[in-house]
Amino acid sequence: MKTSRAIYWIRLVTSSPWLNGSIPQSISRLVNLETWSLNDNYLSGRVEFELFLRLRKLDALQLSRNDISLLTNPSTNSTFPKFTKLLLADCDLGEFPEFLRNQDQLELLDLSGNKIHGQVPKWMGNVSTETLWRLYLQDNFLICFDQLPIVFPYVNLKELRLDSNMIQGSVPIPPPSIDFCKGRVPRSLADCTKLEAVSLGTNQIHDIFPSWLGILPKLRILILRCNELYGTIGSSDNNFDFLKLHIIDLSNNDFTGKLPSEHFQNWKAMQIVDAESLKYVKEYQTLAMPSDNMSCTYSFSMTMINKGTETLYERVNDLLIAIDLSNNRFEGEIPDVVGNLKGLHLLNFSSNFLTGPIPFTLANLTRLEALDLSQNKLSGAIPLQLTELTFLSHYNVSYNRLTGPIPHGKQFDTFNISLFSGNPELYGSPLSKKCGNPADSLPPSSSHNSEFSFEFG
Template sequence: MMRAWPCFNSSKALSLLVILAVQNWIHGNSSMEKEVTAALGVNISSMVPDILANFSSLESLRLSGCILQGEFPIGIFQLPNLKILNISENQDLKGYLPPFQLRSLLKSLILYETNFVGELPSSIGNLAYLEDLEFYSCNFTGQLPSSLGQIPSQTDAHSKVVKLELSSNKLQGSIPRTLSNLKNLQTLSFHSNNLSGVVDVNIFFQLKKLRTLMLSYNNLWLLTESNTNATIHNFTYLGLASCNLSEFPHFLQNQHELQFLDLSSNNIQGPIPSWLWNMSRNSLQYMNLSHNFLKGFDGGPVFLQWAHLIVLDIQSNMLQGSLLSVPTRSTNYFDGSISPAWRSKCNLRFINLSRNRLQGQLPRSLANCSMLEFIDFGENQLNDSFPSWLGNLPKLKVLILRSNGFYGALRKVGTGKFSKLQIIDLSQNTLTGYLPTTYFRVWNAMKIIDESHMTYMGENFQFPYSSYDNYDYSITMNNKGLELEYLKLPSTLAAIDFSCNRFEGAIPNAIGNLTALHLLNLSNNMLIGHIPSSLANMKELESLDLSSNQLSGQVPLQLSQLTYLSSFNVSWNNLSGPIPEGKQFDTFDRNSYKGTQDCVELFWRRNVEILKLFLQLPPPLQKMKTRDLSLKLIG
């Protein structure tokens, strides 16, 4: 029989319990005495009523993702029969942890993505039945209590703890060596805290069941030399970014089941060892070696052999020589056969080797990677013609080849259309010829973009390991006269940067078809002719840079219709005639027209006319209109 509800001071609290009662009844649970469960993601938008702390028979409370608010009743933690508490994914739910009693039956304590604060009590070591502790993405502070590794068990000699996730908090201090006592531990995640000190990796080798180890983004010094008699088991997820490593950990040579490896932001120097490319060939999905001091590839040309690799990031190193190669069905491998890992298909979605010193050509075998969404080989020393063959990749959204030695005409060859392309950066190369009218006509992803549901590129790929962030696609582009780093790419962003090349001829009218474009930079080329009025069709345009060309005629007055335009530069051209007025164009200063004498004179003449009209006003009105004048008399 369901408990009769007492009176409540809060109508919201009453509503919450009514909702829970109905849901439990629908699912055949006739009593809330032992279990309270809300469907994941149901919008309760309520405080958790204090009365729940009186349910002494309650064994399970699951309220994940219910938009709970206010302070969580601390008494619920101390219910004598409570075994499972899951209040995760409630960002507005506040609270702190109480002292835990030895008699507590808690097995699963899941608070991730809440606003819990305070320190972890040393009494957490009293939770003899604890198996699962998930506190990631909260606001816990203080040190890791050594009692975490001294949790007893009521049934055998070893702790029952299987999962320990405390990442993305504000924890400080060292990692206690007592963690080596947690013999049943499978997942250990402390990444993205302020932990410090020297950590001996052999602590973790003692945990024979450990498969996930995440220590990235702390202030740790990780010692990776394994004991000679240590038996090293296989990891599945290994995050050692920003751990002050100076070399590749040797124990990686014997890893055959890795799916995730992050060694980024360390001090690893020298060539990438040849054994690395044979590691976990049939399982690895994610490899990040970025932001180190790697200088090349040991043993000559490199062929990617990972059958399931999705993300490869080796940006911001000192790599020299030729690029990696991706074996295809028609590519002879070392012994004359086809690499068995690539007989079916390439699964790469993201490849970033930017900011290195790589030479030669792009590997033509990338055309076999039909899942690719993001390619960045910018800021290298590549010497190649424009890779029109990449246009056949059906999912490619971002192509960054800036600051290399790409040459020749940018013309469409074959059937490749770059049908999904939204961002292309070919700046600072030596490309020649006319702007690609044919491409402007078929780049459909730059014409219409659904802005009703804005997400970020890369969000659709989530790692199997839950508390590690999604891999955000990030780039550096020139925007509004500045080199800006986009740490996340909005799914709606569309941009073209062809600046600092040797393009010639007129700007084609067809470019106006790209109505979803946010950024267009054609500066520092040899373009001639008039600025096409079709640019006024780009209603989403925020930045337009046509400076340092040989353009003539007047700035189309229709451009005043671009209400989102916040950066405009046509300086150092041969323009003449009137300039647009009103809306955004009243905010651009003389630097937008610098070196274009006729436009500068018209710019000042307009300001003089504004000033004359202002001086004709009576003094009281002049005082009232001073602010309006300052907005118009810019420059």
């Protein structure tokens, strides 16, 4: 007598893609299947979503980053499984799948990298309002915040990604009856008190700095790069000024005024160095969902400029601390209080209009790995104290107005000449100019104006 053996779980994890071809229709026979994980393979062809709806016990479906076109229009009499994890990134979707209307237990929803265009449908505001932890909608063609009911109800939301869409302001959306978009960061995010990461970069958001986000008690990551944010960054109007913030990227906007000294003073999590728990950036924590009965890793990813190169962080460690305010119009001096942010690994103030000296207090940033102050109007000498930054592997001060000798010793002996170029009165290795010329610093009318003029060699 044969014994039947039910399959309850299938999970295929590979270090590199290896499965190819189409998904067989025969999977519909696996009626007890609970988890289907085939991310990052070479699967191809058109796939009817109804194929998976026959699997009544299916809890987690992961088809991201293959080469499939997922057709999500099941018949009206279909019975839907209750998903907790639904990962459909890069599945050639053109709209929000209608079957989501019936989902009320989702914890992770990933629809990134598709061709979803226009507005978020209002019915999305009723999808898994009590259970959703992570919502990824980046790399689509969403156009408007006014029609984003999604940000109101998700009381347990920890991560929200809407970067690399077309969210903008002052553009009418057809049909004419729909209001104009305002293109602002939605105030309703302040109600999502469990948010840990907000990524809205690479859109066309036209707004001032949303300092009110500082009220979120657990916010660690704030990405607003490559938008149309403008104005000065004032102080927060509450007593919770980003106390847990580890990473902030405001690069490539139109901010003006002085650097936000008051915020630097209040970013307490950046001021802590826990030597006993230091890890490499590549390490990361397991992000387990409430329903997980197995080890499931799904980490937050982001793109930042690191050491002059746009870098994709596929996994962001809790200990990575970074500030990027580059490519704005900040002016004035770099405040000494930056030196209090002792946990910093990456600091980028490049391409602004900063003036004055480089603060010697930056020597307090003993964990700093990359410092970019290039393309400003900084003046004076490079502080000798910075040679004590033994973790520093990238130091760019090119195209400023710095003077005097380049410090020597430790990491400074490894830096490339290009990182110091564009400072006519800077000299010493690795520059070819070995010593300052006193006459070079004099006005043209005063240079060599004495018959006894001489130069030191």
